[in-house]
Amino acid sequence: MARKKRLITTISCLGVLVLVILVLIPTLVLSMFLGERIDQPQHNSIEFGIASEEINLTTIDGLNLAAWRTYTDKAIPYGTVIIISGLQWPSVTAFFGYANMLAEHGWDALLIEKRARSLSEGESIGFGTTEWLDVKAGVNFLDADNRSGDLPIIALGTSAGGATVIIAGGEIPRIDGIIAISAYSNFVDLYVDSLPMFRVPRFVGTMSIPFMYLNMGLRLGFDRIRYTPINGIARLGHRPMLLMHSTEDWQVPFSHFENLYQTAQESNINITTFVREGDWHFVCYDQYIGNPARDVEFTQAIIGFLDQFQSRILD
Numbered sequence: 001m002a003r004k005k006r007l008i009t010t011i012s013c014l015g016v017l018v019l020v021i022l023v024l025i026p027t028l029v030l031s032m033f034l035g036e037r038i039d040q041p042q043h044n045s046i047e048f049g050i051a052s053e054e055i056n057l058t059t060i061d062g063l064n065l066a067a068w069r070t071y072t073d074k075a076i077p078y079g080t081v082i083i084i085s086g087l088q089w090p091s092v093t094a095f096f097g098y099a100n101m102l103a104e105h106g107w108d109a110l111l112i113e114k115r116a117r118s119l120s121e122g123e124s125i126g127f128g129t130t131e132w133l134d135v136k137a138g139v140n141f142l143d144a145d146n147r148s149g150d151l152p153i154i155a156l157g158t159s160a161g162g163a164t165v166i167i168a169g170g171e172i173p174r175i176d177g178i179i180a181i182s183a184y185s186n187f188v189d190l191y192v193d194s195l196p197m198f199r200v201p202r203f204v205g206t207m208s209i210p211f212m213y214l215n216m217g218l219r220l221g222f223d224r225i226r227y228t229p230i231n232g233i234a235r236l237g238h239r240p241m242l243l244m245h246s247t248e249d250w251q252v253p254f255s256h257f258e259n260l261y262q263t264a265q266e267s268n269i270n271i272t273t274f275v276r277e278g279d280w281h282f283v284c285y286d287q288y289i290g291n292p293a294r295d296v297e298f299t300q301a302i303i304g305f306l307d308q309f310q311s312r313i314l315d
Contacts, residue, residue, distance in 0.1 A: 040091035048096035066119035079152030086159035128164040135168035170232030185259040248279040274301040
């Protein structure tokens, strides 16, 4: 009888320990990101060969965001590409080279520093569940502007920025097209994929998924956790999308590309893909991020995708 009691006690203690671990891991992971601002080194557009106009955007939830507008030399641009950056780095000002490349091909750009980052207001990031409102602020600004009002608006983002523009595309019909670079399909899946890098077995991450959703709901709002790229991509309808990824990306595994692509196909989304062999998280070769025009294949993929909107204007 005593042995049986000890066995029951041991099993109970182990069960409690496992439960504590499953609750604690998501809590610790989210604490690395939520509730803190992120300060990033800032860049001047002149460093990248293009002038810019600094503007202020206001989100529907009352945050002021830093943003920069760049212009093509064309009297009437083909449209505007909204550019946003990743989860923690770099600042969107590191992408003025992208704006320069776009300007050379007839496109204006609007670079938005997302909430809780650098010069923008906000106290916490949101893995795209809140940042899509930052994209909406940019769309509203462009929609009301004389230069860009009736022209195409494309949203481009890298990593968490790629995830955010997919969510935004699903929620904002005014966005005409999406360019998502190294986007994750769902932050919770990315969390599970990342744990083995910290020597936490993958099955532990899988078992802790309900607690991650609970934590995210408590900290971000249960009404917001439905905003995921995998849900957003299914809501794009007829609007085209360019999905870009590298096969060995260790930050956002290629499986996320495959999940998004499969969902796009199942939802009959007009999707174009660009896949690069190797570990290139920005897809653009690292040495050309400041001047992506030198990465010919990368630039051709983006400009080739944008050409369809140019054709619509000319028609």
